[in-house]
Each structure stands twice: as C-alpha cells, then as structure tokens.
Amino acid sequence: MSATLLNGKELAAKKREQMKSKIEQLAVENITPGLAVILIGDNAASQSYVRGKQKACAEVGIYSELIERPDSITEQELLVEIDRLNEDPAIDGILVQLPIPAHISEQAVIERIAPNKDVDGFHPINIGKMMTGEKTFLPCTPYGVVEMLKEASIDLEGKHAVIVGRSNIVGKPVGQLLLNENATVTYCHSRTKDMRNLTTQADILIVAIGRPKFVTAEDVKEGAVVVDVGINRVDGKLCGDVDFDGVKEKASYLTPVPGGVGPMTITMLLENTIQSAESRK
Numbered sequence: 267m268s269a270t271l272l273n274g275k276e277l278a279a280k281k282r283e284q285m286k287s288k289i290e291q292l293a294v295e296n297i298t299p300g301l302a303v304i305l306i307g308d309n310a311a312s313q314s315y316v317r318g319k320q321k322a323c324a325e326v327g328i329y330s331e332l333i334e335r336p337d338s339i340t341e342q343e344l345l346v347e348i349d350r351l352n353e354d355p356a357i358d359g360i361l362v363q364l365p366i367p368a369h370i371s372e373q374a375v376i377e378r379i380a381p382n383k384d385v386d387g388f389h390p391i392n393i394g395k396m397m398t399g400e401k402t403f404l405p406c407t408p409y410g411v412v413e414m415l416k417e418a419s420i421d422l423e424g425k426h427a428v429i430v431g432r433s434n435i436v437g438k439p440v441g442q443l444l445l446n447e448n449a450t451v452t453y454c455h456s457r458t459k460d461m462r463n464l465t466t467q468a469d470i471l472i473v474a475i476g477r478p479k480f481v482t483a484e485d486v487k488e489g490a491v492v493v494d495v496g497i498n499r500v501d502g503k504l505c506g507d508v509d510f511d512g513v514k515e516k517a518s519y520l521t522p523v524p525g526g527v528g529p530m531t532i533t534m535l536l537e538n539t540i541q542s543a544e545s546r547k
C-alpha cells in the first residue's frame with residue numbers, strides 16, 4: 267500500500283481563500299484584523315517563519331506589524347513592549363516568535379500577553395479552556411493537525427492516537443485536542459521505554475520529537491495515519507521526524523515535509539486572529 271498524502275499546502279490555500287470573505291464582512295463593520303509579531307534576534311528559521319506570517323496576513327487582508335528587537339533586549343523591555351500592544355486597539359493578536367534568548371523567561375512572556383490577544387493559544391488561561399473544551403484560541407500547529415485529519419474525513423472517535431513528543435507547543439496540546447475528539451491518547455517521549463511497542467499500536471501516530479527520520483516503517487502499524495510535525499534541515503534539505511519513503515509504504519495517510527503540517531500552522535494563526543477581531547463586534 268502507498269499512503270494517501272495529506273496536503274497541508276492545498277488545505278491552507280483553500281482556508282485562506284475562505285478567510286478573505288470573512289475579512290470582507292468585518293470590513294463592512296470597519297474592522298480590520300490586526301496581528302503584531304515580535305521577533306527577537308537573528309535566527310534564520312524564525313526570520314523566515316515571521317516573513318511567512320506577514321506574507322500570509324497581506325494575502326488575506328490582515329494588518330500586520332513586525333516588532334524586531336536584538337538578542338540583547340531585557341525581559342523587562344520585552345514585557346513593556348507587550349503591555350503597549352495589549353492596549354493597542356488596532357491589534358487583535360500578539361505573538362512572540364519562539365525560541366527566544368535563554369536570559370528571558372518564555373513563560374513570563376507568554377503570560378504577559380492578554381489572553382484575549384493570545385492568538386498562539388499558549389497562555390495558561392487559554393490552555394485551561396482548551397482542556398475543558400471551551401471555545402478559545404487553539405495552539406496553531408495542533409489546531410492545524412486536527413483540521414487536516416477532519417478535512418480527510420479521518421474518524422477520530424475511539425481511535426488510539428499515539429503522540430511522540432511532549433513539547434508545550436505541539437505534543438501536549440495535540441494530545442488534548444485529539445482527546446477532545448474522543449480519541450484514546452498515549453504520549454511517548456525521550457524517556458519512554460520500548461517506544462515501538464506503543465507506536466505500533468497507534469491508529470493515528472503524531473510525531474513531534476525534533477529528530478530527523480526518527481520514526482521508521484518498523485515503528486508503524488500497517489494502515490496507520492501518520493502525521494509528521496518535524497521540520498529538520500539535513501545537508502541543506504528539509505525532512506521531517508518520519509522516514510517518509512519507508513513509512514509511505516505502510517501508512518494509509520501520511521503528511522509530507524515540506525507541504526504538510528507547516529503551512530497549516532500559519533493558516534490557523536490567521537484563523538485565530540480573525541476570531542479575535544470578530545470578538546470586537
């Protein structure tokens with residue numbers, strides 16, 4: 267069997283097209299959604315993701331503001347910047363591009379963003395709401411993963427979802443979102459013993475461990491749905507956390523890298539920003 271590819275690039279384009287009409291509706295009420303992106307330092311990947319966010323905003327009609335600061339910025343200076351944006355009525359969403367320098371507390375920064383402008387969905391209040399199934403801003407990558415599964419009409423009810431990775435921005439929340447969809451969820455991580463015994467039981471395998479080609483065909487059950495959240499650069503080429511060529515012969519569905527989950531991350535950020543602007547009404 268060769269897996270059907272879950273094309274995130276195509277779904278992202280379709281969703282962005284649909285967003286344009288929502289934004290036109292908001293314009294009738296004199297509302298232009300606004301997103302502020304804070305970029306610290308000169309990490310090349312972060313610069314590229316931020317450029318992607320700005321380009322996507324322009325494409326659908328979201329006003330975006332880029333605040334660039336050097337690595338030497340203090341935590342206090344950054345918090346003051348966030349306070350200013352929290353008060354700015356033209357800004358519906360604020361995000362600080364991660365990672366940030368080690369001398370700044372990531373948690374302090376996340377918690378300073380007003381929960382009603384936290385379009386990354388990282389604030390503890392929004393995480394709590396996600397856990398209880400209340401409407402809130404969902405973290406963009408996990409949100410994108412679930413949207414891709416739904417678009418392909420993949421039934422999640424009662425399915426065994428195994429998550430490889432436990433980061434705060436992907437692993438933990440994607441498990442929670444799948445639990446909210448009535449999947450049975452198991453988490454694996456770097457300290458898990460006999461991981462293959464768990465991954466081979468997965469109907470749905472989500473891989474976000476940050477190691478190139480970590481999951482191979484031997485780790486996958488025949489017919490499983492495999493979602494690769496990894497983005498690694500090896501010898502100047504992008505690859506995921508899944509050995510694509512081997513796993514595609516065993517999985518029923520598989521996300522490619524690039525062109526899978528990545529483009530959905532930015533698209534769900536746009537969705538959250540529009541959702542925030544709609545609450546101005």
Ligand SMILES: Nc1nc2c(c(=O)[nH]1)N[C@@H](CN(C=O)c1ccc(C(=O)N[C@@H](CCC(=O)O)C(=O)O)cc1)CN2
Pocket residue numbers: 314315318361362363364365386406407435497504523524525526527528529530531532
């Ligand atoms: N504040 C945040 N920081 C980070 C997040 C986040 O959601 N919020 N996620 C990642 C980076 N990220 C968005 O910020 C992101 C990653 C990947 C892509 C993407 O489109 N990837 C492409 C490949 C692009 C390439 O050539 O490198 C793909 O997979 O097809 C978009 C956004 C960490 N930081």
